[in-house]
Amino acid sequence: MDCCLPYSKLKFPTLPAGALRRPITFGLRIVAKPLIVAAGTSGTSKCQFGGLSAPLEPRTPAGRFLSGVLLDDRDNFQGAARKELERLAVERDEAAARLQLSLGSDEACLHRRIAEFKKHECQDAVEDVMYMLILYKFSDMRVHLVPRLSKCVYNGRLEIWPSKDWELESIHSFEVLQMVREHLNAVIGCRANANVTDSWATTEIQRLQLCKLYAASILYGYFLKSASLRHSLEQVLDLSNFYFGFGARSQIPVSEMFSIGSKYIACGHVSSPRSSSVDRVSCSLGTKQENLRFYLMGFDQEMIQMCAKPKFKEAVNLIERHSCALFGDEETGLLETDDVITTSFASLKRFLLEAVAFGSFLWDAENCVNAVYTLEENWVS
Structure with missing residues (x-):
């Protein structure tokens, strides 16, 4: 199950x-x-x-980057997280805008697939960012999440x-x-x-x-x-x-x-x-x-x-x-x-x-x- x-x-x-x-x-x-x-x-x-022994490992470049920032430069973590979110928002919105501009043209189908791919890619990255924000809150208390139970x-x-x-x-x-x-x-x-x-x-x-x-x-x-x-x-x-x-x-x-x-x-x-x-x-x-x-x-x-x-x-x-x-x-x-x-x-x-x-x-x-x-x-x- x-x-x-x-x-x-x-x-x-x-x-x-x-x-x-x-x-x-x-x-x-x-x-x-x-x-x-x-x-x-x-x-x-x-x-x-200890460390970032959370059960869920980041699966995107944004998540892995913020994981490193949280470990090595936590004072700048919130600023780095915000910049990653701003970048992801721009990428998703630009793909959606190109789709709108291409409507009615021969390239509309291609841009639709690109926009859908970018949307899912950004969603995965945003979930990783959210998870890192949660880990940041736990680390503020000096509490580590329980790692995978099998360990x-x-x-x-x-x-x-x-x-x-x-x-x-x-x-x-x-x-x-x-x-x-x-x-x-x-x-x-x-x-x-x-x-x-x-x-x-x-x-x-x-x-x-x-x-x-x-x-x-x-x-x-x-x-x-x-x-x-x-x-x-x-x-x-x-x-x-x-x-x-x-x-x-x-x-x-x-x-x-x-x-x-x-x-x-x-x-x-x-x-x-x-x-x-x-x-x-x-x-x-x-x-x-x-x-x-x-x-x-x-x-x-x-x-x-x-x-x-x-x-x-x-x-x-x-x-x-x-x-x-x-x-x-x-x-x-x-x-x-x-x-x-x-x-x-x-x-x-x-x-x-x-x-x-x-x-x-x-x-x-x-x-x-x-x-x-x-x-x-x-x-x-």
Whole structure:
């Protein structure tokens, strides 16, 4: 079975208002089987890694170039990424322009094929750029992505060290972190105050189930980033109404809210809700603001899909490619569904914290790239 888990097959569930008290799996069927816990600690080989040991290797010159910049000249990485995006946008647009000029001529068919080829070539390169932007965010925290599992599993045992849990949790606001921890608790029974003995107890899990948990956690991280920034934007609008004497809640359409919010997103520097000056101002004014959990409980199915579904096809492709590279066989890319992995709850927690962070950074990368290179809308419902 292919481990890519095509996004077109991920059906978003119909959730009633208030259903967000439970973790969202976004259509990935995760069987709630109890994990088998073993008391022993045999097979203590740990997955240690460094450098750019990401599972997905760049497949284009742009990706390989930025990979080298990230390793050797990271201070200039963001500028180099922007220049690559500008170059790709020019190449794609020039090919499209030549196609338009050739319409009705004998060369139209040739220019159409050239434009299609250039479009696909640029899309591959842009996906690599997005991936490098995500790696840049991880490297900022001094956290390395778990490499391909086939390089980490020894005698059926997977251990990830160092765990880097604190770093992976530090990117979230307090409210978002609470929801992330509840997601982990519901999925793997990982308690925030678990003692060392419980954390390093071992469990067995099928590789396919772990792949589904990882992909669902990416989408959950993406959802939380999107929803929390939307929440912050509505707080800004409520604050503006306070200043101008309007009603307590804005009636601006959702689409206009997002177009307003996008103007305040800088490439690679999307503000976290916890660091927003708006929060401090609203507290000083004493305005009553609903917390994030209460806000999300009011979401209907349409709103959940808006926040959870990647906005662009390039992001969807990146999730599939990253999952394939991480869980699939190095040569065939296929997933052994009956392959059982023994790991600890601590490593499982680290694994899924990485996935949630990946989803959050993917949201950042989408907006960063789309500000320079227009991405293709994801119309899959």
